[in-house]
Amino acid sequence: MRASQLFFPTLREIPAEAELASHRLLLRGGFIRKLSAGVYSYLPLGYKVIKKVEKIIREETDAAGGQELLMPALQPAELWQETNRWEVDTLFKLKDRADRWHALGMTHEEVITDIVRHDVRSYRELPLNLYQIQTKFRDEPRPRGGVIRGREFIMLDSYTFDRNDEELDLSYRKMRAAFARSFARCGIDFLIVEAESGAIGGKDNQEFTVITPAGEDSILHCKECDYAANAERCEVADRGYEPSNEPAKPIQAVDTPGAKTVEQVTGFLKTKPENLVKTLIYVADGKPIAALVRGDRELNEAKFSRNLDIYKLEMAGPELILELTGAEVGFSGPVGLKGVRIVADYEVRSMANFVTGANKTDTHYVNVNIGRDFNVDEWADIKVASDQDPCPRCEGVLQAERGIEVGHIFKLGTKYSEAMGATFLDEDGKEKPFIMGCYGLGVSRMLAAVSEARRDDDGIIWPVSIAPFEVVILLLNPLDEAQAAAAVRIYEELQNRGIDVLLDERDERSGVKFKDADLIGIPVQVVVGRLASEGKVEMRLRWDKQNKREVALNEATDEIAAAVQAEKRKLLDEADKYTV
């Protein structure tokens, strides 16, 4: 491709709407343009990257036994009603001319299960892995970061159907390896973390997360044993939380007028949130329950429910809190609390002389102590994990990091097959529901994740595998005949070798060409300038621009091709670390 013919509107100035570096660079480099909040066009450069990512994930998913198909984005409401997901609030809904409701597909468990329940009857047809790469629609409450979280985005979604849990486990491990290999080939470091399954449901699930401060997910990672989990899921060991040996001071009620939040109370009492115990009143399966966590911690409702076998958990309303505690919201505490089961986070055990609500409006207790002032019915892991918490798998300590979720894989089990009556006839002659798995990879989000992870002050640094071009030739002075001839010669030779090359022969000053090449992040740069008259060109790599090499024109094509191959090889070697 010749740059003079290529539509790549680069911007000199930073668009005001973009906060994240990746978002700014994608806009400035002419990769994407916004249509409305969370809805983006992929311009030629951006779409080239997407197509290269798609090629990689197709190859890897095919290698894992996947077969590509394409399902409709427009789906009848009845299908979603079968699995009780019609009410999911991020589902885009619309009516047709006959007043019938439809959804725009946010994910395709329903459609794929519908196909399979009609057309797969026997265990002999299993295992089955069907996938597609398609545009998804989700009415996100808050789109953000450009293509990081859009309302319309491109995703690979794969679905596996197996006879039993062992077979599902194999399908799952194959897809996990396929995803890991895909991300490695796209040149990014990632962590595989334990996660919550959300509305997709199912049992085991893991996320692929690119660690970067700009990420929207909070991740806890143990450096000792490689345990990694999303904060929404992460467990905390009951270790190091010994009862305090600090002498107990006399409990005392103090007036805290109007102080309801932790900040207000601790500010008023001139103490710190670490010195307060929050008492959160819930209704668990119809019974009141109090959850105690340290003032600067958050309750993790998912863990709370799971670890206490709660099926339905709801926060208590103001009336119920008044009835149970005798006080307004904000003044609940464990001391003297009757008829409410008290569950405390492990961490609370090591606290002494702390602050709690006094179950009396505008009053708190100070110097509260466990055992003397109240008793805990049960200790449990119920807080949102945070930095420096004890690792649940080893003796290590968890570290907090931020990450962008680029893939999420689930063992669904029979959640959808049972709800939709999707069964097969097994070897033993019995009708059984399919054991399903599903695997999602955010294709358009990869633009953001890779450019966030691989960049410098000048622009993006694409890996050669998904760069919009593998090589850019900077023809500095197109009017100089020796330069022009040399550039065109290398351009044509590289094209003949199947290398994706951009020839920048625009009538622009050299500075413009250098800036643009850096901004759009082509990995191999070939500078054709004054040295052309001596039969030489200059070669350098985007991430190591100072390190230029002069190459004889006759050898240039070989050298450049070798550099491209070497970079590709590195990425494949990285991918080969992952196996089933």
Add this chain to the structure above:
RNA sequence: CGGGGUGUAGCGCAGCUUGGCUAGCGCGCCUGCUUUGGGAGCAGGAGGUCGAGAGUUCAAAUCUCUCCACCCCGACCA
């Protein structure tokens, strides 16, 4: 949905507090000449419903009200 912020030329911004003459600046864009190793110089030029609507006023980008869009934080997140 709660909190904060922003809407003025393709992009980045000033002007608004204290209403007033033809709405400015930089970049980009068009034409010509010169220039060509890190976002060129000179000269000329095009480009605006000041987010929308209503109101106050002799007069509104500027004051008031309503609405809309977008961004950030939170909630949420398949």
